[in-house]
Amino acid sequence: MKNEPLGHNKPVPLSNDNQPTHEGPYQGQLHDPRDEACGFDILPSFERFNKNNDTYNRGRWDERIMSKKVLDWFRGMYRPDIAARDRDGYTAKDFAFRLGGWVGTNLLIERNLKNGRVDGYQDDIEIYSQTAKEKVEIESPEKMSKELKRVAGIFGAELIGITSADQRWHYSHWYDADHNAEKPANLPEGLNNTIVIGTTMDHNIIKTYPSATAGTAVGFGYSQDANTLQAIGTFIQAMGYRAVASMNDTAQKVPYAIQAGLGENGRHSMLISEEFGPRVRLGQIFTDLPLSFDESKRFGVKEFCTICRRCSDSCPPRAIHDGEPQDEIYNQSNFVGIRKWSIDNEKCFKFWVNQGTDCGICIRDCPYNMDTSTWLKQKYYQFWVWLAGTRLRRLALWLDYKIGDGGRKEPDWWWSGGGDATLNK
Ligand code: SF4
Ligand code: SF4
Numbered sequence: 001m002k003n004e005p006l007g008h009n010k011p012v013p014l015s016n017d018n019q020p021t022h023e024g025p026y027q028g029q030l031h032d033p034r035d036e037a038c039g040f041d042i043l044p045s046f047e048r049f050n051k052n053n054d055t056y057n058r059g060r061w062d063e064r065i066m067s068k069k070v071l072d073w074f075r076g077m078y079r080p081d082i083a084a085r086d087r088d089g090y091t092a093k094d095f096a097f098r099l100g101g102w103v104g105t106n107l108l109i110e111r112n113l114k115n116g117r118v119d120g121y122q123d124d125i126e127i128y129s130q131t132a133k134e135k136v137e138i139e140s141p142e143k144m145s146k147e148l149k150r151v152a153g154i155f156g157a158e159l160i161g162i163t164s165a166d167q168r169w170h171y172s173h174w175y176d177a178d179h180n181a182e183k184p185a186n187l188p189e190g191l192n193n194t195i196v197i198g199t200t201m202d203h204n205i206i207k208t209y210p211s212a213t214a215g216t217a218v219g220f221g222y223s224q225d226a227n228t229l230q231a232i233g234t235f236i237q238a239m240g241y242r243a244v245a246s247m248n249d250t251a252q253k254v255p256y257a258i259q260a261g262l263g264e265n266g267r268h269s270m271l272i273s274e275e276f277g278p279r280v281r282l283g284q285i286f287t288d289l290p291l292s293f294d295e296s297k298r299f300g301v302k303e304f305c306t307i308c309r310r311c312s313d314s315c316p317p318r319a320i321h322d323g324e325p326q327d328e329i330y331n332q333s334n335f336v337g338i339r340k341w342s343i344d345n346e347k348c349f350k351f352w353v354n355q356g357t358d359c360g361i362c363i364r365d366c367p368y369n370m371d372t373s374t375w376l377k378q379k380y381y382q383f384w385v386w387l388a389g390t391r392l393r394r395l396a397l398w399l400d401y402k403i404g405d406g407g408r409k410e411p412d413w414w415w416s417g418g419g420d421a422t423l424n425k
Pocket of ligand 2: 269367
């Protein structure tokens with residue numbers, strides 16, 4: 001059923017009786033010349049995703065997901081006392097650590113709540129600078145791209161790629177946090193270039209999943225991402241061009257990251273980058289700044305995932321598909337009309353809620369998630385990624401079982417000085 005405005009244009013709250021708009025099969029250009037190189041298998045049934053169907057948003061309106069526990073899970077993002085318990089990795093200290101990691105993101109969210117916006121999650125990130133009236137002259141898109149990448153690196157982007165806008169990945173509708181309702185997608189026209197950035201999450205802390213301790217790496221990754229995106233967006237707007245910065249809002253990040261050459265899709269449905277494996281947070285900027293585009297990059301992830309089941313075997317609620325890529329969906333939180341590896345988001349989210357924090361066991365145990373903190377470890381990682389991309393991929397898998405650092409580290413290991421207490425890239 002569609003959300004129709006009531007008397008004073010007040011949107012009707014979403015509910016099981018007032019479901020998100022179902023747009024139906026995509027009416028735009030279904031296929032793109034880049035699809036084959038990116039490994040996208042788009043079917044005629046393809047639909048754009050309605051953001052109101054993601055599991056977190058459904059946790060606010062869908063009775064099949066909502067519960068007091070879910071409410072406490074949301075509140076626990078700000079209140080370490082709610083979920084803390086006497087268990088290694090889940091104490092008040094661990095949740096306080098996690099809260100510290102999320103501060104940058106929480107400040108970003110709070111900034112515009114009074115205006116009915118949730119920047120970075122439901123709405124794009126408001127950019128600090130207005131668009132300058134005078135445009136800085138751009139010598140060539142190629143030169144500007146090189147300069148932008150240098151600028152982004154200084155602002156904290158560890159991976160960066162540029163691609164053209166692709167409406168297929170844009171959410172058909174957005175979430176109206178003020179009314180717990182649906183609202184129209186609101187990305188301005190004419191932003192034809194998409195910059196995708198990646199920032200890493202700390203390897204040692206990720207190894208302590210499942211725990212609130214580990215959630216710090218994710219929270220701090222988001223906070224860094226938010227800062228980097230705003231800095232790049234400000235740079236662009238102060239030069240007289242438009243920029244819309246985005247994290248979990250506006251569009252799907254993984255397909256854009258693949259098109260921009262940042263990596264490939266893994267069985268766990270996350271991006272696997274050649275440089276840092278799945279340990280990256282992604283963000284994007286939609287802009288009219290003249291830029292040249294990057295090519296997508298394949299380095300054997302799909303073939304490797306075909307023989308590897310580390311993530312599906314280690315996922316506690318069995319939310320990760322262990323067969324071939326498929327177009328069947330688990331529920332309305334899945335993309336429709338793409339043959340790919342997808343996960344059962346309902347099972348995954350339920351596990352998160354039961355833990356009182358997030359989960360990243362599938363990142364933790366992915367063979368591409370390696371410690372690269374020393375020169376030697378980095379060289380081994382590069383060798384291993386190369387090997388995993390060859391016909392000897394079973395040897396790479398065997399090596400990971402024999403000498404990889406798969407499995408969980410106790411949070412107390414980290415607190416007691418295990419690993420490096422600085423960001424471990
Ligand atoms: S985050 Fe955890 S529950 Fe979700 S798919 Fe990964 S391992 Fe499974
Ligand atoms: S754990 Fe294995 S199957 Fe899962 S995403 Fe990583 S490489 Fe692919």
